[in-house]
Amino acid sequence: MIELLITCVYTLACVGMGQLALSALAGHEWPPLSASSTPHLAGRFILGQAVLAAIWVPIGLVGWFGPVVIVGTLATVIGLSASQLFPLLRNTLSWVRSFFKWLRGERVGVQLFAMALALLIFEFGAAAWIMPPRGDAEAFYIPYARVIAATQRIELMPGPYEYLSSIGLMGELHFGALISLANVSSAKFFVFPLAVSAAAMLVAICSEAGVGRMGRMIAVAMLFTTTAFTHHIFDGKTDLFPTALGLMAVWLLLAAGESVPVRTAYAVAGLCTGFALMAKFSYALGFLPAVCVFLVWRQLTNGTSIVQVSGSKFRSGAMVVFAVCAVAATVPHLAKNAVLFSSPLAPFLGGSEDKSWLNQAWFTPEVTRRIVLSYPFALVFGRYPGQSGNLSYLLLAFLPLAAWLPRPTHLSKSKLTELCLAGAIGTISWIAVRPSMIAPRYYLPTLLLFYPLAAKAAEQVLIKEAPFRWLGAGIMAILLSALAVFSYPLLPAVRQVPNALLGRLDPCVLASPYCEPLITMNRQAEPGDRIYFAGYYSNWLRTDLLQCRNDLADSQALETATDAAGRWAMLYARGFRYVIIDNTSRLPIVSLLDPSTIPPWLNVNEILKTKELSVLRLSNRAHDQKVERDCVQDASHMWHVKRVS
Amino acid sequence: MTNRESPELQVGDRSDESSLRMPVVIKALLLAWMGANAFIFVAVSISPDWPIATVLPELMLRARHVLLSLFIN
Numbered sequence: 001m002i003e004l005l006i007t008c009v010y011t012l013a014c015v016g017m018g019q020l021a022l023s024a025l026a027g028h029e030w031p032p033l034s035a036s037s038t039p040h041l042a043g044r045f046i047l048g049q050a051v052l053a054a055i056w057v058p059i060g061l062v063g064w065f066g067p068v069v070i071v072g073t074l075a076t077v078i079g080l081s082a083s084q085l086f087p088l089l090r091n092t093l094s095w096v097r098s099f100f101k102w103l104r105g106e107r108v109g110v111q112l113f114a115m116a117l118a119l120l121i122f123e124f125g126a127a128a129w130i131m132p133p134r135g136d137a138e139a140f141y142i143p144y145a146r147v148i149a150a151t152q153r154i155e156l157m158p159g160p161y162e163y164l165s166s167i168g169l170m171g172e173l174h175f176g177a178l179i180s181l182a183n184v185s186s187a188k189f190f191v192f193p194l195a196v197s198a199a200a201m202l203v204a205i206c207s208e209a210g211v212g213r214m215g216r217m218i219a220v221a222m223l224f225t226t227t228a229f230t231h232h233i234f235d236g237k238t239d240l241f242p243t244a245l246g247l248m249a250v251w252l253l254l255a256a257g258e259s260v261p262v263r264t265a266y267a268v269a270g271l272c273t274g275f276a277l278m279a280k281f282s283y284a285l286g287f288l289p290a291v292c293v294f295l296v297w298r299q300l301t302n303g304t305s306i307v308q309v310s311g312s313k314f315r316s317g318a319m320v321v322f323a324v325c326a327v328a329a330t331v332p333h334l335a336k337n338a339v340l341f342s343s344p345l346a347p348f349l350g351g352s353e354d355k356s357w358l359n360q361a362w363f364t365p366e367v368t369r370r371i372v373l374s375y376p377f378a379l380v381f382g383r384y385p386g387q388s389g390n391l392s393y394l395l396l397a398f399l400p401l402a403a404w405l406p407r408p409t410h411l412s413k414s415k416l417t418e419l420c421l422a423g424a425i426g427t428i429s430w431i432a433v434r435p436s437m438i439a440p441r442y443y444l445p446t447l448l449l450f451y452p453l454a455a456k457a458a459e460q461v462l463i464k465e466a467p468f469r470w471l472g473a474g475i476m477a478i479l480l481s482a483l484a485v486f487s488y489p490l491l492p493a494v495r496q497v498p499n500a501l502l503g504r505l506d507p508c509v510l511a512s513p514y515c516e517p518l519i520t521m522n523r524q525a526e527p528g529d530r531i532y533f534a535g536y537y538s539n540w541l542r543t544d545l546l547q548c549r550n551d552l553a554d555s556q557a558l559e560t561a562t563d564a565a566g567r568w569a570m571l572y573a574r575g576f577r578y579v580i581i582d583n584t585s586r587l588p589i590v591s592l593l594d595p596s597t598i599p600p601w602l603n604v605n606e607i608l609k610t611k612e613l614s615v616l617r618l619s620n621r622a623h624d625q626k627v628e629r630d631c632v633q634d635a636s637h638m639w640h641v642k643r644v645s
Numbered sequence: 646m647t648n649r650e651s652p653e654l655q656v657g658d659r660s661d662e663s664s665l666r667m668p669v670v671i672k673a674l675l676l677a678w679m680g681a682n683a684f685i686f687v688a689v690s691i692s693p694d695w696p697i698a699t700v701l702p703e704l705m706l707r708a709r710h711v712l713l714s715l716f717i718n
Contacts (some may be wrong), residue, residue, distance in 0.1 A: 464665040
């Protein structure tokens, strides 16, 4: 329970940081806090968490990323922004009250839909807290954050994934800070307020595009039935950080000159775009073109708010402000890579020699052609390996209803047209450059730009359909069934909430099959034991074991050794006391480590075996073999693999 | 929440009195379309290999092939 409280305080500090950043950027230009300030609260949080992560970078690089500095920073931020935080929270509460007042006057069906939607969102919150890390988060994101928290320093990630340390570390640093203050559950739960803020940004975009309250609720339902979005609420990955930033950038560009002053809107949108690009490089291919459409659209169309409010000469000035702020947002990331890889532009220039992961082709030309030809269905129903989530089927279900929307009098003034054009250009750009990578998460904000159109179309039918309202009833039925379908898989997590509240939650409940054997392994291994981990999902190992595990050089030495018996000897000489083989993902190593070729002086015992994992312990029968490497702890409590003289 | 919605975009507003009228056949087709999407999603979730899961993408592919051949010829 205390972990949730810590996440809430951390979230509050992010809001405060956003407030301070906006005060510094815009002074009094930012709109005053009105009763309807939801996007402003969410916006402060999204911007604030990005700025806070940027502050963690230099602190982490110098090795001060410990609980004292983290708590001191959070307390300072909350203290400096407290006078502005309380009115913000009070106004948000009054917005909630006004929403319920509106809901009370609505039909039962709408009330039922709102309740079901709120319940689904609550369930995702429970899942974010309860569900253990899964997939890539279990292999990279969470273990890296745990090591950062344990060492209080940003270093290359130990093990074979060190090249991945060159990506943006926004989410990982928040996770590291929260693990340092509490635990992994607290870190994972932080994604939930971020997801809700992203939803608030989608609502704000809908609002700018003229979608009414019912339509905005439909858009939120669509978002929370988008598995490319919802999977990352609870799996421990960091994809929602750039998604929220991307949506905020879009909202600001739409609102520029109307609900937000132009210069401020472009400055903050630039920051958000820069932060989003650094948090997810793939956004440069799928999201940046969409942002460019907004910028160019506003330059070209006459009669837009920018021209009206600020005069034409300011338009290019606003573009410069946008570009400068976008570049400024990349500086912490570039500094991090300059220190870790001696190359600010790593992984694109410098850094790891192996750059194949930057230019992947997932499928054969035939499958790729099929994927491209089956858009948009591939985005909604596709189950391709690596896709990891889809768009909501409500999008496809409601889009045809858009044919009955009235045509806008001026196409250039229609924000729905602008959104769809930006979405289309961004999507086409992605397909053109990465046709085989069918993964909505790689440019999710771009794909979400189609949601307001579908939501508005469904809303129009619900409100304006003449009796008998068959279609409206159908829409409500589809919406409610979608919420039910998405609630069902979350029930196991919700059932664990009482156990978690009482502090009786088994760490391996709902976890992958790697949890139990690796936790057992933790009890057996001595501090600083080297483990050759031939698998992906290392999250469950202790942080000293993670720091001492095999690196790229060890893997290469094993793979290039020609002598079968020599491989076993090489493992022992490099200081490995355990070998963990993931039989499901690293089969080639089984043939490399043939038990029949074990040298007579080496004792190899299989101490643990599950369907997925084999754990072998290596020991020297006569204690007469020399060891070349050992893992030792330095004065700053970090573990390093060193040569033994 | 901003209330600065362009007047021409206020189609969802209750103040707009005009009602939406559609032929029953169109309504039935739209309902069928929505139901098909929901059904296929559930089918894909339960079993990705279920043939029904590929019906819509397959139809789309065939339609595109027909359209392409029309344009090319």
